[in-house]
Structure formats: C-alpha cells, structure tokens
Amino acid sequence: MGIDADPSDLLPSAEPVRLLDETGTLREVDGFPLDLKEDDHRALYRWMVLSRRVDRQAINLQRQGQLGVYASLLGQEAAQVGSAYVLAEQDWAFPSYREMGVALVRGVDPASTLHLFRGTWFADYDPHRHNFGLPSIPIGTQALHAAGYAMAAKLDGRDLVTVAYFGDGATSEGDPHEAMNFAAVYDAACVFFVQNNQYAISVPLSKQTKAPTIAHKAIGYGMPGYRVDGNDVLATCAVMRKAVDRARNGGGPSLVEAVTYRMESHTTADDAARYRTDEELAQWRRRDPIARFEAFLNAEGLLDDRLREEIDAEAERLATRMREAVYDAPHGDPMELFDHVYVDPPARFAEQRDLLRRELGEGGAPATPAGGEREAS
Ligand SMILES: Cc1ncc(C[n+]2csc(CCOP(=O)(O)OP(=O)(O)O)c2C)c(N)n1
Secondary structure (H helix, E strand, O other), rough: OOOOHHHHHHHOOOOEOOOOOOOOOOOOOOOOOOOOOHHHHHHHHHHHHHHHHHHHHHHHHHOOOOOOOOOOOOHHHHHHHHHHHHOOOOOOOEOOOOOOOHHHOOOOOHHHHOHHHOOOOOOOOOOOHHOOOOOOOOOOOOHHHHHHHHHHHHHHOOOEEEEEEEEEEEHOOOOHHHHHHHHHHHHOOOOEEEEEEEOOOOOEHHHHHOOOOOOHHHHHHHEEEEEEEEEOOOHHHHHHHHHHHHHHHHHOEEEEEEOOOOOOOOOOOOHHOOOOOOOHHHHHHHHHOOHHHHHHHHHOOOOOOOHHHHEEEHHHHHHHHHHHOOOOOOOHHHHHHHHHOOOOOOOOHHHHHHHHHHHHHOOOOOOOOOHHHHHHO
C-alpha cells in the first residue's frame, strides 16, 4: 500500500458480497466480476455434490465404528469449492481438519484423507502431488505454514499463491495473528480464507471477537479484508479471484471472511443440539449452498437429468471407494509414533518409547499397564 493510499480501502463492504440471492437469482456486484463459463458452473456444481456425498460417507463410516472421529463440512460446500476452484495448479492450500471439499478440488482421493480420522496413519496422500498440505489439528498452525511457504516462494522467485484455511475460532489464536502480520510485512502471496461457520465447537462468534466482523481485522495488518456470502459459490469465486489475483500480481496478502454455517455438529463427538436452536438451524437450511446454486443452474438451463445422474453415479463410486479403503484397514505399528521426531532423541523420549514397548508386550497387544510404571500426564 502506498503512503497516500486511503486505509479505508482496506475495509470490507458493509454487507457480505453476494451474487446469488436465496432464490438463486444472479445480481452482479461492481468490483467483483464473474469470469466463469458454462462448464465452470457445471464443474462447481459437480464438486459441491461430490463434497456432500463424501462427507456423508465419512460420517457414516464413523457411525459404523470405522473412524474415531470426523469433522463434517456440511453447509460449507460453496465456501470450500468456490475458494479452491480459482486456484492454479502451482498454488498451495493449507487446510485444517474440515477441508474435504478443498481436498477434492485439489485432486486428493477422499479415501486417503480418512486415515487421519481412523488413526491408521496421518494421511495417505503426497502433499507435493496436489499442493495440498497435511491437515492441521492444532488450531491455526497452518496459517503459519501458508505464510511461510509464500514468503519462501517469493525469495525463490516462484510464481504461486498460498491459501490458509481456518475457522472463526482460529482467529483468537496467536498463530494466525503472527502469520497475517508477517505475510503483510513481507508482501507474501498468501490469502487467509476464514470460514466463519459461526461456532468454535460450542463457542459462538459473539464470544470470539469484539471486532465488527472478522474481515475488519485485516486493516490492523495493513491488508484488505473481504466479506463474502460463503453459501454463494459464485460470490466466493469472485471474491477469491480478486484476492488471489492481487497476491499473484505482487499486491500482497488479503483476508477473506466467508460467512457460512456448519450444519452438523463440530465433529461426530459433539452434540450441537446442546448449544444451538432448531430455529437457527432452519434459518440456515433455507440458505443451503447447493440448493441455491441448483436453482440458478435450472433457471439458466445448465442442468439436466443426465448430468445430475452422471454426477450422482460418480459420487456413489467415490463413496464406495472410501468404504473399501477404510473398512477394517489395518493399523500400523504403534511404535512408529516415535519415528521421525528427533534426530537425537532426548533421554526422556527414549524412556517413553521403552515404556510403550513394554506396555504393548511381545504380541503387540497393549499390556495392562503396571500402576507404578505409568508416568503422570
Ligand atoms: C491449539 C489448539 N487449541 C485448541 C484446540 C481444540 N479445538 C479443536 S477444534 C476447536 C475449535 C475451532 O474452531 P474454528 O477455528 O472456528 O474452526 P471450525 O472447527 O469451526 O471449523 C478447538 C478450540 C486445538 N485443536 N488446537
């Protein structure tokens, strides 16, 4: 930003950018042009339907005892697909644990993301093949990865943009703050994409921040903040296109707040009925991102029964592959927990490894821990 620039240019619009109203009618907005062809519309629809199906499959696998836990994206399909769709092949996405839709668009086999949730292995895909980072469970840490990667890419003269995906709750943590500050100071080609799904587990947004909106925080870092209707896939594409182009052209980072809603519980281990009302849920159900886009496609004559059937059949094939890959997948050797952690393990680390080895016993099955031997944790 030049010294004469008006800081208020960094502020988000009063209302989230929205191109499709709740009935699916398109109204273009100045400053956020759509550069999508008919095939792009069909592709966006396809990715959203596939995302919803693989998400449902993952929940079912957890309910069948095949996954330890799973974090659903239901309701966030437009935010995830729209934001990932505008990325170029060389760009990088750094996800949290909720980004199955982004994974799909980056070409990651959804089955391979599930080993994390089963506990068989961290992940079964090569991040460098898809430019899609490993899921971060510690909240917000991936923002640092995205900022650092973009800073390093700039030093190396590589043309790429990184996107950090995190939630509204993560904005209360230190890591996203440090990431946004450094990215801005170093003009890193990084977009911070916040899916504001209204809750951090049971903590509502009102208890998360006193800022008028999450996007307003951007001005504090000296970067533009955009606010978009995250249940509108076209608006998400248009806003992300602006932020990504800006980063690619050397304009530095931006913060994009996609206003959306998590329709499921936080994870399969949570019961959202304890802190949300039926009225609130019904209100957001009316803003369903797929139904809204489908209404638009129908009105434009871009969707027919044949295409719908093709996409549904592809979704079923994906779901079948997920079941086959995950069902009763063998667990690895628990001792691997200690591999690749230290070059020179400290003594305490070696003691813990020996303790686990003793607990597992000869056959690999966990032995009953001997009371005196277990360390307090
Ligand atoms: C560093 C850290 N602190 C706390 C947690 C526990 N935790 C798991 S999910 C979560 C809420 C995250 O909410 P948000 O960032 O809004 O993302 P969402 O899950 O809604 O997508 C918390 C606090 C954690 N995983 N990592």
